[in-house]
Amino acid sequence: MSNVPSRVELRPLTHSDQDEFCSLVRASAELHAPWMQLPATGEEFQGWMRRFDDGTNLGFVIRVQETGEAAGMVNINSVIRGRYQGASLGYAAFAPSAGRGYMAEGLTVAMQYAFNDLRLHRLEANIQPGNKASLALIQRLGFRYEGLSPDYLYIDGAWRDHERWAITAPSPWTSDPSLPEV
Numbered sequence: 001m002s003n004v005p006s007r008v009e010l011r012p013l014t015h016s017d018q019d020e021f022c023s024l025v026r027a028s029a030e031l032h033a034p035w036m037q038l039p040a041t042g043e044e045f046q047g048w049m050r051r052f053d054d055g056t057n058l059g060f061v062i063r064v065q066e067t068g069e070a071a072g073m074v075n076i077n078s079v080i081r082g083r084y085q086g087a088s089l090g091y092a093a094f095a096p097s098a099g100r101g102y103m104a105e106g107l108t109v110a111m112q113y114a115f116n117d118l119r120l121h122r123l124e125a126n127i128q129p130g131n132k133a134s135l136a137l138i139q140r141l142g143f144r145y146e147g148l149s150p151d152y153l154y155i156d157g158a159w160r161d162h163e164r165w166a167i168t169a170p171s172p173w174t175s176d177p178s179l180p181e182v
């Protein structure tokens with residue numbers, strides 16, 4: 001995948017992002033419900049940060065290059081190596097900058113990072129059938145529909161059906177050394 005010019009950049013989520021992140025999550029409550037639950041208090045944020053400790057999950061803030069404004073977040077979650085070499089994306093816009101194409105650009109940068117730097121072979125996005133904005137976004141990015149998984153993820157207090165969307169690395173692709181040779 002060639003790197004295209006982008007208005008946004010990905011910055012690894014750090015403890016210093018806590019206050020800004022939580023206040024943007026609180027400002028985005030209406031946009032995120034019932035699809036996404038993100039930390040809105042310092043305590044929740046500190047618990048959330050622990051998921052990034054062992055490198056299995058990577059968290060990023062999508063920032064507008066010109067202003068530094070945090071437009072949203074994207075996680076590259078559940079990185080599995082071996083014969084899978086895949087991960088799943090979790091993402092959300094922040095309400096003050098939603099609907100301006102920043103998420104499409106931020107996810108494009110995340111895909112480039114995943115395929116070119118992490119050398120992953122597969123990215124998934126698992127989306128509830130009613131989440132029209134997320135389905136439209138992921139289709140624009142070239143993900144393909146792979147099927148419906150009943151009771152797939154525990155969201156907003158219940159096991160929810162999810163559509164499974166995925167994309168594999170464009171060629172040419174350089175594999176990670178952890179991929180078995182045969």
Ligand SMILES: CC(C)(COP(=O)(O)OP(=O)(O)OC[C@H]1O[C@@H](n2cnc3c(N)ncnc32)[C@H](O)[C@@H]1OP(=O)(O)O)[C@@H](O)C(=O)NCCC(=O)NCCS
Binds near residue numbers: 031
């Ligand atoms: C899904 C979600 C991340 C989409 O965020 P977004 O900010 O609307 O995404 P984008 O702005 O990148 O793209 C969406 C719109 O921007 C428009 N857009 C694209 N480029 C643009 C540009 N340069 N200028 C202005 N608008 C633009 C697109 O046409 C699109 O509009 P449309 O849907 O009316 O056609 C957001 O709705 C969200 O956070 N939802 C809650 C959390 C969630 O569901 N997460 C995913 C769980 S699976």
